[in-house]
Amino acid sequence: MRLSEYTALQIKKKIISREIRPIDLVEHFIKRIKDIDHDIQAYLTINEEETIKKAAQIQKKIENGENVGILAGIPIGIKDNICTKGLHTTCASKILENFIPPYDAFVVKRLKEEDAIILGKTNLDEFAMGSSTENSSFKITRNPWNSDYVPGGSSGGSAAAIAADLSILALGSDTGGSVRQPAAFCGVVGVKPTYGRVSRFGLIAFGSSLDQIGTLTRDVKDAAILLQVIAGHDLRDSTSMQVPVPDYLNEIDSGVHGLRIGIPKEYFDAGLNEDVHNALKNALRMYEQFGAKVVEISLPHTEFAVAVYYIVANAEASSNLARYDGVRYGYRTSKPNGIIDMYCHTRSEGFGNEVKRRIMLGNYALSSGYYDAYYLKASKVRNLIKNDFDVAFQNVDCIICPTSPVPGFKIGERAKNPLEMYLSDIYTIPANLTGIPGISVPCGFSKEGLPIGMQILGKHFEEKKLLQIAYAFERETDFHMKKPVLKWSTD
């Protein structure tokens, strides 16, 4: 087994027992990134110098018998919309190409406190706006399972990095499915926690009522340990909740006996790919064998979720992105003719097409005369969608459905039609609109050999139960252990 293939929990034991030195581990990863990432393009920045320095420090601590953090020496990739002090944070946008944050995001601070090693910053759709990572201003990330396919998005760099063994752990952000959908496309585990579970301080804002930082890992136990580190209250994010963080790893193997699993009939309609449908049917049969009861439920407003999302998310985005004006940080146009001209040219030159489209749509929906018809209407339908879930959860412990209606799509296939791209988020968007947690776990492969993801949704702050349900499936299957054959490299 290659060093890069271990899970965080496995490698942690080897580091603590001094079987593996952190410095050898990170050097292995840096070499691997240099060898194969030019084909995958998962990373935007490699934090080489700091990584080696930090690994040496941790090694010394271990050799001296000092206490170390729970992620001691474990490499992690951070999506490039999460601020890292002194390390480029670009949002894959020209407007932030040279931005170096003067502070760490809350989650990054927590990772450093637990001695994790920030290996680098991963690629994304510009400002996390997209479902394929094709909207990055710098590079197109490829799916390690098949280089003709997208890795999903917007956290495509983080998902591809885990799938190709270019990191052990990774963080992403999820506004409409941006952690779960790339996790599904790349065959890894992705968790979107409850809105308010993880501080958004230092996460560059997209849709503030929807954004949540999430985890991308090789398996469910690694998701538990990483969520343990990043979850919790933070004074600097007033929407981060003062709800105690349970021990996610403890009792993770308690199984699903007696649990009621809801299957939303609206999610299994004609638009669902046959391979995805079969993989889900197989998974549900297994859950029944484990002693769970599978019941059909209805989420009647499902078909309206995408429409609501693209009004709410873009309205919030147009307000959030108003700050990029070329005054205090970021790109500024050269030779502006007055201040208004500077704003306009800075933004026109700095933002890519999808970002401009969303700012325009958001400002249109918020503009005088249209506010009631679009934003207010969407906010009301959002409440109807939330009510669907409230009713469903009175009857079931969790909801299981596909993460994505398709196993994947090819690079360029949906890039020309924005609406078609938006519709690929149909199964993940409701969790963001309602704030509930969701996890995507590998549950099969398509005929073309692409991974398929199963999504498990739970009640607010019930991440622990979701991890238990996911683990009950994972421990009886080996989908998460399969590795892509990186045939375009000398792997």
Added chain:
Amino acid sequence: MKIKKKDIEYVANLSRIELSEIEKETFVHQLNDILSYIEKLNRLNTETVKPMSCAIDVTNIFREDIVEPSISLEDTQLNAPAIKGVFFKVPKVIE
């Protein structure tokens, strides 16, 4: 067609984004596509439904009024396109 070219120009100005003629044409089509999809919301009667702006129940969050260190002046200027002394420098605002 709900959105016309003049609407695109109006919103582009609100957004402080300058668009080429080709971009305007593309946005007219794409935004109309998206908005006609969004029209489906009008099939729902929402007269008695309350709007929802946040996914969790939070009201005002208060903390003790204690001054804590913030980012230094030097650090705030590190990413600035142009500075003069302790200020951010911008082109002339008033003619």
